[in-house]
Amino acid sequence: MRxxxxxxxxxxxxxxxxxxxxxxxxxxxLGAALAKGMGVGISNHGPAHxxxxxxxxxxxxxxxxxxxxxxxxxxxxxxxxxECNLTSQKGTTDFSLLPFAPEVVLxxxxxxxxxxEEPLFFWRAQRxxxxxxxKMTAALISAIEREPxxxxxxxxxxxxxExxxxxxAAAALGVVLEINDKHPMTEEQLNxxxxxxAYFVISSDAHKPARVGCFSxxxxxxxxxxxxxxxxxxxxxxxxxxxxxxxKLAGFAQSIRETSTGFSTI
Ligand SMILES: [Zn+2]
Ligand SMILES: [Zn+2]
Numbered sequence: 001m002r003x004x005x006x007x008x009x010x011x012x013x014x015x016x017x018x019x020x021x022x023x024x025x026x027x028x029x030l031g032a033a034l035a036k037g038m039g040v041g042i043s044n045h046g047p048a049h050x051x052x053x054x055x056x057x058x059x060x061x062x063x064x065x066x067x068x069x070x071x072x073x074x075x076x077x078x079x080x081x082x083e084c085n086l087t088s089q090k091g092t093t094d095f096s097l098l099p100f101a102p103e104v105v106l107x108x109x110x111x112x113x114x115x116x117e118e119p120l121f122f123w124r125a126q127r128x129x130x131x132x133x134x135k136m137t138a139a140l141i142s143a144i145e146r147e148p149x150x151x152x153x154x155x156x157x158x159x160x161x162e163x164x165x166x167x168x169a170a171a172a173l174g175v176v177l178e179i180n181d182k183h184p185m186t187e188e189q190l191n192x193x194x195x196x197x198a199y200f201v202i203s204s205d206a207h208k209p210a211r212v213g214c215f216s217x218x219x220x221x222x223x224x225x226x227x228x229x230x231x232x233x234x235x236x237x238x239x240x241x242x243x244x245x246x247x248k249l250a251g252f253a254q255s256i257r258e259t260s261t262g263f264s265t266i
Contacts, residue, residue: 001219001229001232001235001236001237002037002235002236003038003202003213003215003219003234003235003236004038004039004234004235004236004253004256004257005033005038005039005040005041005079005234005249005252005253005256006033006038006039006040006041006203006204006206006212006213006215006234007040007041007043007079007081007104007106007151007201007203007234008041008043008081008083008106008151008153008178008180008201008203008204008205008206009029009033009040009041009042009043009203009204009205009206009211009212010022010043010044010045010083010205010206010207011023011024011025011026011028011029011042011044011062012024012025013042013044013054013058013062014044014045014052014054014207015052016052016053016054016055016058019051019052021051021052021207022044022052022207022208023207023208023209024208024209025065026042026062026065026066026068026069026078027065027068027069027072028209029042029078029206029209029212030069030070030073030077030078031209032206032209032210032212032213033077033078033212033213034073034077034260036212036213037256037260038077038212038213038256038260039076039077039078039079039252039253039256040077040078040079040212040213041078041079041081041104041106042062042065042066042078042079042080042081043081043082043083043104043106044062044082044083045082045083045085045110046082046083046084046085046093046094046095046097046098047094047097047098048084048085048087048093048094048097048113048114049085049094049110049112049113049114050112050113050114051112052112053085053094053113054082056097056098056099057099059098059099059100060099062080063080063100066078066079066080075255075259076252076255077256079102079103079104079249079252080102080103080104081102081103081104081105081106082095082098082102082104082105082106083106083107083108083153084098084105084106084107084108084147084149085107085108085109085110085113086107086108086109086113086139086140086143087113087114087115087116088115088116088139089135089138089139090116090139090142091138091139091140091141091142091143091145091146092116092143093107093143093147093149094113095107095147095148095149096147101148104150104151104246104249105147105148105149105150105151106149106150106151106152106153106178107140107143107144107147107149107151107152107153108152108153108154108157109136109140109157109158109159110158111158130160132159132160133159133160133161133162134162136159136160136161137161137162137165137166140152140155140161140166140169141165141166141169144169144170144173144175145169145173148245149175149245150175150176150245150246151175151176151177151178151201151203151246152166152170152175152176152177152178153178153180153203153205154178154180154182154183154205155177155178155185155189155193156185156189157180157183163185163189163192163193163196164192164193164195164196166193167192167193167194167195167196167197167198168196168197170198170199171196171197171198171199172197173245174242174243174244174245174247175244175245176198176199176200176201176233176244176245176246177193177198177199177200177201178200178201178202178203179200179201179202179203179218179221179222179227179232180203180205180218181202181203181204181205181214181215181216181217181218182204182205182217183205184217184218184220184221185221186221187221187224187225190221190222190225190227191225194225194227194228194231198231199231199232199233199242199244200222200227200231200232200233201232201233201234201246202215202218202219202222202232202234202235203215203218204218233246233249234253236257238253240253
């Protein structure tokens with residue numbers, strides 16, 4: 001299958017405090033994507049992450065880098081995105097802290113995030129079992145009901161979720177579940193999501209340019225679970241008319257489909 005874009009890549013903007021985390025510039029991520037005939041999402045961590053979150057003040061500079069990289073490429077191939085964080089059991093996120101809306105919004109649960117009232121602490125998940133999974137699922141559903149989230153990243157990573165309920169709500173609201181190359185869902189989890197109507201996106205979650213567009217584990221997981229290719233929104237046979245929020249990328253995808261060369265299939 002040919003993948004048209006990799007929506008989930010980080011840059012050095014995800015390393016604002018000097019800790020070793022993500023390296024590379026927007027231009028480098030875009031260059032790596034172009035070499036594979038793909039577009040790319042620049043999805044740094046949202047500002048509520050204590051260590052890796054992008055400062056809201058840096059967002060304008062990031063947006064400029066994305067614009068400059070696209071101009072240098074002579075075509076729009078990079079999207080300004082953000083991997084926002086869930087910040088409470090109520091489903092609040094740090095999307096509202098961003099000074100302006102990204103073109104694509106991802107949402108994930110991460111450790112090391114400033115939690116607001118009714119916090120969702122990672123360590124509680126270790127002994128919370130099903131009750132914690134229900135809370136986490138409700139929080140994610142509340143977030144996608146209220147905010148313009150396009151993709152839920154690595155569902156079930158770090159903390160458990162109820163896959164059937166999450167997949168049903170995501171499908172009803174037009175939100176896509178990610179098959180993350182670093183943290184892919186299991187075959188069983190993917191099957192539960194697919195049976196409940198989920199659409200998916202395959203992403204690298206690259207933290208360095210060399211990893212942009214690397215999806216072998218995620219693609220194998222999708223293949224083993226026999227996920228229909230038309231349910232994978234960055235697969236070249238998806239037609240952007242399923243009523244999903246990412247359908248706004250139809251023009252972006254079409255342009256890549258028509259003009260990119262040198263793509264590889266996975
Ligand atoms: Zn993440
Ligand atoms: Zn990420």
